[in-house]
Amino acid sequence: MQEIERELITQARQGDMRAFREIYQRASGYVYTLAYRIVNTKHDAEEVTQDVFLKIHHSLGSFKFEASFKTWLYRIAVNTALNHAKKRSRVTTRELEDIFEDPATVTQPDATKNIEVGETENQLKVLLDQLNPDQRACIVLREIEGLDYQGIASSLGVNINTVRSRLKRARETLMALGQKEVASHGM
Amino acid sequence: MECKKVQDRLINEYVDKELCPEENNEVKGHLAACLDCREFFEEVQRSAVIPFKELVEMQPDGVVWQRIQETIETERSRSWNGWRQLADALVPLLRMPQPVFRVAFVMVLILGGVIFAKWPSSYADPVYGYISEQMAFMTELQAGNTDLSNGDLKDYDAAFEEIGA
Secondary structure (H helix, E strand, C coil): CCCCCHHHHHHHHCCCHHHHHHHHHHHHHHHHHHHHHHHCCHHHHHHHHHHHHHHHHHHHHHCCCCCCHHHHHHHHHHHHHHHHHHHHHHHHHHHHHHHHHCHHHHCCCCHHHHHHCCHHHHHHHHHHHCCCHHHHHHHHHHHCCCCCHHHHHHHHCCCHHHHHHHHHHHHHHHHHHHHHHHHHHHC | CCHHHHHHHHHHHHCCCCCCHHHHHHHHHHHHHCHHHHHHHHHHHHHHHHHHHCCCCCCCCHHHHHHHHHHHHHHHHHHHHHHHHHHHHHHHHHCCCHHHHHHHHHHHHHHHHHHHHHCCCCCHHHHHHHHHHHHHHHHHHHCCCCCCCCHHHHHHHHHHHHHHC
């Protein structure tokens, strides 16, 4: 994502909706992709994107230009997506418990998911599904945005060593999955 | 460097290019010589790095912006309604009959006068001091004391003497 000019931000904070729309058009791709990779469904990613831009709209007045707008946006986007994913995982656990109580629902295939994504996309989802939301956020910030460890730490509001250990655990998990796949294909 | 240490670097800092040049060269040198670590690094790349190179930026559906815009407009109209409610509450006051305003104006004047009289004003002090001074002077005159040292009164004494002469 490219940095957004100060003038455009100033116009948006003065209530200019055209300026705010311009910010949305430039940043929504990044926010949506990040959200989608963390929450893992289109519907939830849209909800997160909407929340992020409403938060930005409410808080533009308090943005002091001390940090870059990009870093500020990263932080809001990552935290909103992580909170959503954590909330959703608690709900999903409960939903899964309910589903397993009803044998009729177990056989229902999730057709919409398969239509929604292609094969590569599906593989990526499978990989990201192995990780917890914090690890997913680190991988996505590193691989999509190409942020360095310090940038990831600032966006997540954590220590740089926490970033190292989350990336390491995430990659170890992915390698273990890769080895399992190789073993199953070899059989 | 031991293989364990090298592999710790390979999975993180080496693959993410976060090592200092000296350490980077050390790991590179070890990789060239160690088959186990080379295989480990290939595995890191294959399972945990290359799949994510395919990640591309996606765009949200147009409906997302519509929902954002609607929410902002709803919030704005709600806040505008708050001001309108305040205005609606104040307008009846302005439409009250004139006698009510007159009574209120008189009440305000009385209240202001009371407050002003009770208020320890700095303007009141010189006036009070001047009156006290004049009263003391008159008392002295009545008592027949002609030896008055007040500088202001000396001119009066001279004036009186001239008139008397």
